[in-house]
Amino acid sequence: PADALTPRSAAWSSRRASLAAAEPAFPAPAAPGASHDEPPARGLSPRSPRADDAAALAPAVTEGPLCDRCGDYPAFVDCKECKVAFCRDCSQLVHSKGKWKAHTVTKRGAADGKQEELSPEKREFMRQKVSTEIVQTERDYITYLDVFQKLYVQPLRSGRFPELVSHGKDVMVLFSTVELILVGNRELLHDLEDSMRSAVAMFGQIFHSKLDHFQLYSVFCNHQEEAVEQILKCSSSSPAFKSFLEQCKENPEGRYLGFNDYFSKPWQRITKYPLLLKELLRFTAPDHADYANIDKALDKMRTEVDVINKNKAGAANLKK
Numbered sequence: 006p007a008d009a010l011t012p013r014s015a016a017w018s019s020r021r022a023s024l025a026a027a028e029p030a031f032p033a034p035a036a037p038g039a040s041h042d043e044p045p046a047r048g049l050s051p052r053s054p055r056a057d058d059a060a061a062l063a064p065a066v067t068e069g070p071l072c073d074r075c076g077d078y079p080a081f082v083d084c085k086e087c088k089v090a091f092c093r094d095c096s097q098l099v100h101s102k103g104k105w106k107a108h109t110v111t112k113r114g115a116a117d118g119k120q121e122e123l124s125p126e127k128r129e130f131m132r133q134k135v136s137t138e139i140v141q142t143e144r145d146y147i148t149y150l151d152v153f154q155k156l157y158v159q160p161l162r163s164g165r166f167p168e169l170v171s172h173g174k175d176v177m178v179l180f181s182t183v184e185l186i187l188v189g190n191r192e193l194l195h196d197l198e199d200s201m202r203s204a205v206a207m208f209g210q211i212f213h214s215k216l217d218h219f220q221l222y223s224v225f226c227n228h229q230e231e232a233v234e235q236i237l238k239c240s241s242s243s244p245a246f247k248s249f250l251e252q253c254k255e256n257p258e259g260r261y262l263g264f265n266d267y268f269s270k271p272w273q274r275i276t277k278y279p280l281l282l283k284e285l286l287r288f289t290a291p292d293h294a295d296y297a298n299i300d301k302a303l304d305k306m307r308t309e310v311d312v313i314n315k316n317k318a319g320a321a322n323l324k325k
Contacts (some may be wrong), residue, residue, distance in 0.1 A: 074099070085109040106273075123288075131288040136206050139281050143194045146274050150187045152260075153267035156253045158183060166246050169239050175232040179268075182225045186271055189218035208285060209298030212278070216305050222275040226313045229272065236264060275313065279306045 070080045072092035080090035084100070086108045091099065100108055123131070158180045161169060169176060193215055200206045240247045254263045282303040289296050 080113060082110045082112050085111070125290070128288050128290060132285065135281065135284045135288060136201060136208060139208060139285070140194070140197050140201060142277070142281075143190065143197060146270065147187065147190055147194055149267060149270050150183065150190070152258060153270070154183065154187060156256060156259050157264060157267065160249070166239065166243065166249070168243055169235070169246065173232070173235040173239060175228040176235050179225055179228050179232045182221055182228075183271070186218075186221050186225065189215065189221065193218070205294060207295045207298065209282070209289075209295040209300070209302050212282065212302035212306070213298050216302070216309075219275065219278075219306065219309055222271055223309065223313055223316070225271050226275075227316055229268065230317070233265065233268065272313075275306075276310050279303060279310055282306060 070090060072078050072080050072095050073089035074091055074095040078092035078094070081093040082096045083090050084096070087099070087105075090113070091110075096110060099105055100110060162177070162180050193211065196211045196215075197208060200208060200211060236250075240250060250264055253259055254261060259267075282299055286296070286299045286303055289299055
């Protein structure tokens with residue numbers, strides 16, 4: 006009957022009113038064109054306490070232009086060559102492959118050395134986040150070098166293919182350099198991990214102390230193009246050598262990456278260090294014990310990368 010749905014007592018009416026008052030209000034839909042919040046960090050539920058903590062500490066997204074590519078998220082960087090603005094995710098997607106890697110990407114409104122208006126808690130949160138990224142990407146990089154050494158460097162240096170030993174002098178030089186780079190970067194990772202466990206992480210001091218090691222990357226990059234050409238020539242003239250490269254690429258341990266994919270890792274890593282140090286400096290307070298070290302290390306790493314790029318450009322011009 007219809008009257009069965011009608012509240013029959015003052016107590017029921019009072020209970021219903023209290024439930025309505027306690028019910029949380031849902032936020033109104035965002036107006037068209039309004040800025041959108043960044044998606045939650047990977048692996049964290051939007052309702053979990055850790056996600057709430059991250060959201061509270063992370064810098065708030067400000068009003069402004071949207072990404073020219075997706076139109077959904079705020080513009081984060083400008084690309085000089087593309088002549089458009091990208092959000093963080095779109096920029097990483099576009100500039101992670103091929104010729105786009107060399108594009109000049111600048112963060113919007115964040116000139117070098119400019120300290121952002123962040124609370125000490127937020128700044129420390131972001132500093133820890135960048136520090137964790139440095140350590141994790143260093144682990145990944147060393148894993149790649151370990152696999153490259155096992156699948157390619159050791160078999161090819163054993164004399165299994167005499168034509169490569171006799172006609173691939175640059176290749177042999179680079180194989181020796183890769184082994185030295187691997188030793189030095191293992192030490193770098195060990196020091197970074199130890200520093201992460203200490204009361205105050207001193208990444209700038211560590212990088213500054215390893216500057217001599219990073220000069221090996223200049224040796225590697227100076228011989229890289231010639232070595233690739235020698236590999237291609239040997240692959241064309243020797244079916245056995247070509248078959249070896251194909252077998253390595255099909256090996257699941259190598260993640261189905263080819264020789265050139267691994268051979269480009271050192272150059273990619275050395276060009277990444279200035280970007281990581283720049284982010285670390287950005288979230289380090291000027292009165293922090295490691296601030297001056299980060300600033301010096303960043304300057305030296307930029308100089309090292311500039312020298313490498315100029316040498317590579319000069320070698321390319323000589324071939325024209």
